[in-house]
Amino acid sequence: MNALNIKKGSSSHSAYELRDPNGDLIESHTLAVLVANESGVLARVIGLFSGRGYNIESLTVAEVDHEGHRSRITVVTRGGPAVIAQIKAQLERMVVVHEVHDLTAEGPAVQRELALFKVRGKGETRVEAMQLAEIFRAKVVDSTLESFVFELTGTPEKIDAFADLMRPLGLAEIARTGVAALSRGV
Amino acid sequence: MATMTGAKMVVQALKEHGVEVVFGYPGGAVLPIYDEIFQQNDIRHILVRHEQGAIHMAEGYARSTGKVGVALVTSGPGATNAVTGLTDALLDSIPILVISGQVPTFMIGTDGFQEADTVGITRPCTKMNWLVKDTANLAATIHEAFHVAFSGRPGPVLIDIPKDVQFANATYVPKAEARPSHYAPRVRGDADQITRLVEMIEQAERPVFYTGGGVVNSGPRASALLRELVAETDFPITSTLMGLGSYPASGKNWLGMLGMHGLYEANLAMHGCDLMINVGARFDDRITGRIKDFSPGSKKVHIDIDPSSINKVIHVDVGIVGDITLVLEEVLKQWRARGSKTAKPALKTWWAQVNAWRAVKCLTYKGSTKTIKPQHALERLEALTKGHDRYITTEVGQHQMWAAQFLGFEDPNRWMTSGGLGTMGYGLPASIGVQIAHPDALVINVAGEASWLMNMQEMGTAMQFRAPVKQFILNNERLGMVRQWQELLHGERYSHSWSESLPDFVKLAEAFGCKGIRIDDPADLDEAILEMIRYPGPVIFDCRVEKHENCFPMIPSGKPHNEMLLGDADTQGVIGSKGAVLV
């Protein structure tokens, strides 16, 4: 007796539905999450992302209100509309979370990231790196005869673009802060 | 304000929250708290045999009383043994508070003896947890813990208390003086959304109520309101495994449980409805089957206290976030004020269809005079315990599904089963927790022999604390549910689904000092069940049943509701031999 008419000996059948139901339009969203500044809170928020299989593209966190014990987590995540809505709802229901804003959905927002670039080089390439840095308004925060450290603030795309240009010119290391974001206007 | 040790604060705060019972197991890191427990008589401590047992007992206590269940465990292994129970409570939204001991603060991080990162380990399986490093914050944390466990969608919380924090002195902050919690989930549903639901109720031609554990969690008033709404609209109603009892099984609109092993009429009503009103259920995969074919022609409304449950799996047309009691009150108020209208003629046609599905009698099985059919055993159990003040717990497997199909629940909080996590080993300790809360009730754990062995040590707890729980084991000498899947889905290769070398359950009962009963003849069933009920102490009832019975109906995973298997007969081209059936 074999209810599903599966051939005896077959094992290609899984007991579970294995298709990804979220194959819809994927896009990046920047979420601002205001949380209580207590120990373990960041672990809880990150645990939600890893435990439920959500993406983290970038994450920044720092206390923003010392008196009120508030920290602000800015997380850039990717997913279809249903997944993004679910991430927001999952965050909102957490005991430690006070507010969640989807800055991508709620209207125009400014996003900035700070990055440091160590570029090694001599002669021509060194001059070229310096010129490009000026065009990008990157600051030189450290220099030796064979290296620079540039500091650049901007959108993640601008940082990416600068990194691409520096790569052939001796880019040795990058440190990025991740995105900080605020909605525009009052 | 009173100054006291952290250990004393724990006991003091539990008293302040009306806790009468704590299920626990001592160890080095909680000795100061045990010392305080020793020196008082208001809180009763139930000494378990394994910390997993303590958590399931607290769950059973919570589910049968509607109060927060409390458990106390030591650091390290005590805390890690609590993890399964915490996860179980998280998935079934059961409010419990677990207090764990921890190594002293100055030893944390040194791999001290019995040190484990308890808050780290339990973070994903608690609604919230805290490590309290300062005695001054302890009382307030306990108040917050009760509030969080109980408010919104209930769930398990854990407080980890280092031993030096238990010894140190500080001022006890009573609940009334503690800083109010910012955690305040929304409980009142949006009035406009409720109006949309009311309009849909008025127009629906093929409606169905699909209810779940949220109704039970919202409290007895939610069940009362649900009954009014069902009676006045005359809509059919089905429920998940978790919600059984919110609407009485004897009620005329009852379709029985839905889902993978749910009733034909319930699943087909879900599939064919034009309005689905989900009240406190969560579109679990055991309910929906294949998502894309789930109830294709219906408008869907979802009432839930947890906003993340809405649109998580199934997109709904109307989502109402709120406490079910308050939302149903508002629904009834609005609908009655508009004249209590429904599409009566269409409903009549719908009921004719539903009754035709009912006539299929999907729970039909082949009776036997030689072997005890598990379904028959449960029918007799149902008949012989019906008038009693009865609570049922279960383990996990075929017996659990048969219990849900063949036992009838007239009230909420009477049915405790591990739904979300499906934890074998849940039922025995849960039955003890229920019995401790209701000492005079008839508490029965419907068990499979394999599940039951997972926490059988708790019979010692039942004996010590005179909890006359009845362990009704449907012994098929198989991991029955696994065997069934192997038969139906894995080419009849029965890989490790035998229960080999089982103990002699009657001797085991004797060893524990309780009563053992074994039967294998259907003719002895009634008398044996009555003997079990009459016996004033715990009973281990070894009911030897048919070994290869399958549980039907069954919607194989990933199949839509209308591709349900009705029985062995289905696969053999024979329609149920109705004559030979005991229903």
Ligand SMILES: Cc1ncc(C[n+]2csc(CCOP(=O)(O)OP(=O)(O)O)c2C)c(N)n1
């Ligand atoms: C802790 C745990 N391990 C494994 C499983 C997988 N599982 C589900 S049902 C089942 C068999 C249960 O056998 P038994 O308790 O005898 O019940 P029956 O199905 O025979 O009625 C198993 C192994 C589970 N649910 N829980």
Ligand SMILES: [Mg+2]
């Ligand atoms: Mg079994």
